[in-house]
Amino acid sequence: MRYAGRGRECPCCGRQFRRFRATGQPRRPDAACPYCNSVERHRLLTLLIRAEPDLVAGRVLHFAAEPALSRLIRPHAAEYVTTDLSADSDVTADIVDLPFPDGRWDALVCSHVLEHVPDDAQAIRELRRVLAPDGNAIILVPRRSGAPTDEDPTVVDPAAREQRFGQHDHVRMYGDDLEERLHSNGFAHLRRVGPDDFTPEQVQRHRLRPINAGAEDVLLICR
Numbered sequence: 199m200r201y202a203g204r205g206r207e208c209p210c211c212g213r214q215f216r217r218f219r220a221t222g223q224p225r226r227p228d229a230a231c232p233y234c235n236s237v238e239r240h241r242l243l244t245l246l247i248r249a250e251p252d253l254v255a256g257r258v259l260h261f262a263a264e265p266a267l268s269r270l271i272r273p274h275a276a277e278y279v280t281t282d283l284s285a286d287s288d289v290t291a292d293i294v295d296l297p298f299p300d301g302r303w304d305a306l307v308c309s310h311v312l313e314h315v316p317d318d319a320q321a322i323r324e325l326r327r328v329l330a331p332d333g334n335a336i337i338l339v340p341r342r343s344g345a346p347t348d349e350d351p352t353v354v355d356p357a358a359r360e361q362r363f364g365q366h367d368h369v370r371m372y373g374d375d376l377e378e379r380l381h382s383n384g385f386a387h388l389r390r391v392g393p394d395d396f397t398p399e400q401v402q403r404h405r406l407r408p409i410n411a412g413a414e415d416v417l418l419i420c421r
Contacts, residue, residue, distance in 0.1 A: 206403065210234050210244050211236070213231070238405060240267055244266075245396060259298070262309070305333055310340070312339050316369050322380060341372040344373075349370035350362075393407045
């Protein structure tokens with residue numbers, strides 16, 4: 199079905215709608231695909247990988263794999279493995295202590311994981327350790343600009359975490375020092391990808407820019 203210039207089209211499932219449905223806290227209108235449940239970050243990453251499939255062309259390790267992204271990445275990868283604390287993944291593992299040798303993976307996909315991890319510095323070091331020297335780590339996290347990362351391990355109440363960090367199981371909200379945190383734990387090269395890297399028509403048609411979001415989604419390609 200050809201896009202007629204109005205409404206929304208989800209690049210993850212290929213379906214068209216007059217608008218997407220609302221989701222999230224705070225509520226984001228026109229955000230989630232009614233069919234595959236993709237949200238803005240899934241559609242952004244889908245467009246990126248379609249434009250640059252070599253980012254996930256080799257041996258790919260995918261953390262906490264979301265269905266919309268798993269369906270996208272698997273066909274491009276020479277080897278595709280999912281990992282999470284959940285037994286539903288291919289490899290049950292903790293991101294701070296990965297059971298893989300150094301340089302095992304050509305690409306890592308880690309979307310909305312690090313904000314859940316108390317020791318994110320160790321998690322980042324593990325990502326860099328298992329990534330091949332010339333590999334790519336695609337890292338997505340929520341971030342509020344204009345302030346440093348906000349974290350406090352004494353905040354354990356789910357309601358307090360949701361109010362302060364954006365979700366009941368988040369332990370921080372990343373800020374302007376995100377790139378420095380990645381640099382200081384092993385990544386030397388960072389490239390940011392966002393809605394401005396796509397055409398205005400793509401941004402509107404696929405709804406890449408969140409509305410009324412409490413934080414922005416940041417996508418970084420790291421080496």
